[in-house]
Amino acid sequence: MALVNEHFLKLPESYLFSDIAKKINTFKVTHPKADIIRLDIGDVTLPLPQASIEAMHKAVDEMAHKETFHGYSPEHGYNFLIDAIIKNDYLARGVQVENSEVFINDGAKSDTGNFGDILRHDNSIGVTDPIYPVYIDSNVMSGRAGLFENDRWSNVVYMPCNIENGFIPSIPDKRVDIIYLCYPNNPTGTVLSKSELKKWVHYAIKNDTLILFDAAYEAYIKDDNIPHSIYEIKGAKKVAIEFRSFSKTAGFTGVRCGYTVVPKEVTAATLNGERRNLNKLWSRLQCIRFNGTSYITQRGAEAIYSHAGKMEVKSNIDYYMTNATIMRKGLEKCGFKVFGGENAPYLWLKTPNGKSSWDFFNQMLYEVNVVGTPGIGFGPSGEGFIRLTAFGERERCEEAIRRLEKSDIIE
Numbered sequence: 001m002a003l004v005n006e007h008f009l010k011l012p013e014s015y016l017f018s019d020i021a022k023k024i025n026t027f028k029v030t031h032p033k034a035d036i037i038r039l040d041i042g043d044v045t046l047p048l049p050q051a052s053i054e055a056m057h058k059a060v061d062e063m064a065h066k067e068t069f070h071g072y073s074p075e076h077g078y079n080f081l082i083d084a085i086i087k088n089d090y091l092a093r094g095v096q097v098e099n100s101e102v103f104i105n106d107g108a109k110s111d112t113g114n115f116g117d118i119l120r121h122d123n124s125i126g127v128t129d130p131i132y133p134v135y136i137d138s139n140v141m142s143g144r145a146g147l148f149e150n151d152r153w154s155n156v157v158y159m160p161c162n163i164e165n166g167f168i169p170s171i172p173d174k175r176v177d178i179i180y181l182c183y184p185n186n187p188t189g190t191v192l193s194k195s196e197l198k199k200w201v202h203y204a205i206k207n208d209t210l211i212l213f214d215a216a217y218e219a220y221i222k223d224d225n226i227p228h229s230i231y232e233i234k235g236a237k238k239v240a241i242e243f244r245s246f247s248k249t250a251g252f253t254g255v256r257c258g259y260t261v262v263p264k265e266v267t268a269a270t271l272n273g274e275r276r277n278l279n280k281l282w283s284r285l286q287c288i289r290f291n292g293t294s295y296i297t298q299r300g301a302e303a304i305y306s307h308a309g310k311m312e313v314k315s316n317i318d319y320y321m322t323n324a325t326i327m328r329k330g331l332e333k334c335g336f337k338v339f340g341g342e343n344a345p346y347l348w349l350k351t352p353n354g355k356s357s358w359d360f361f362n363q364m365l366y367e368v369n370v371v372g373t374p375g376i377g378f379g380p381s382g383e384g385f386i387r388l389t390a391f392g393e394r395e396r397c398e399e400a401i402r403r404l405e406k407s408d409i410i411e
Helices: 016-030 050-062 079-093 108-118 133-142 194-207 278-289 295-303 307-334 357-368 394-406
Strands: 102-105 125-129 156-160 178-182 210-214 240-245 258-261 267-269 275-277 338-340 346-350 385-389
Touching: 016 357, 050 295, 050 307, 079 102, 079 295, 102 108, 102 278, 108 133, 108 210, 108 240, 108 258, 108 278, 125 133, 178 194, 194 210, 275 278, 307 338, 307 346, 307 394, 357 385, 357 394
Parallel strands: 125 156, 125 178, 178 210, 210 240
Antiparallel strands: 102 258, 240 258, 267 275, 338 346, 346 385
8 A cells, every 4th residue: 555645745735826826716707807917926928038049949950960969968967058157157256166066957946845855854944934835845745844833834943034123034043954045035025135144154154054045036136235146155155055047037937947056065964973965965866856957948048148148138137127116116105015126026015904915915806906925825924915026017017006006905
């Protein structure tokens, strides 16, 4: 008799965005003519950079000839892409990264979820709250999270990010084995200064803690004082793994490509105290789980780093951040308290009059036909907030604000 993973059964029956989709479909049944504006899911709307399109077309043509055909990609990815990543994303910021420390993947989501597979099930974990659901869900499946009680997991250390602390999480007052940080932050759209990030690196060094750092939105940082990589902090390569993605940077949500950096200095201990190199363990896991990102995709990603590619990516990011500015100003004019949207494509909207996240979600859907993501879906500290994304088309973002301005939704 096959037995199921009992820990998997602890997960909610459906994913946050599945719940949202169900509510929208129910609304459509009774309001078939409603023009719904979706600002909930962080999916891009602009096409791929032309530089990537041309590179991928060329790669497709290469696949048609025996002399230039490519089968399985190398486990880490092709050197042409890894070299471009190191030169542009790290050396340009004074960070030294070796070729063998970069692992090409199909986007940050997979690796942030899978990395825990090389770590023991009884490690303690800490998360900023609110948080991207994948971090916790992957730990629930492995048995680290404990039981879900009073809207939180019993074995998870929650580090609240709220209005009172300026959305800057406090360092835990006890030792935690693994800490997840995501900056620029999803869902709040807020950032950590270099001095604040230093505190986390120093904590990790002092407490032998592993930091899993999600930098998927670093390209949206406008403030020169905000670090793009945790490795800009001295000592971070001893304690941190960094995850990045081309999904929001270059519109690769439907193409799928990203990378993970696992420095050779990062180690974890066995029960008998032996230190093991996580770079080697992760490489071994990738050989088991992953057959590599396609050659065509990696050529498209490489083109992002060309002069033309960089200009096109910047233009797309500027478009989304202009959306964010328009939305933030409009929402504030309506009387909402709004956070984020300055160094990230997400806006964190405080619900008016003490409404719950889901109540305000329903009110927005039914009264102005605009969809956001209920903050409670990202954790207990998300209650009383709605996340809005700036990834929509300009006209739709502006129309959403006009509808809110004309409504009495905040009264």
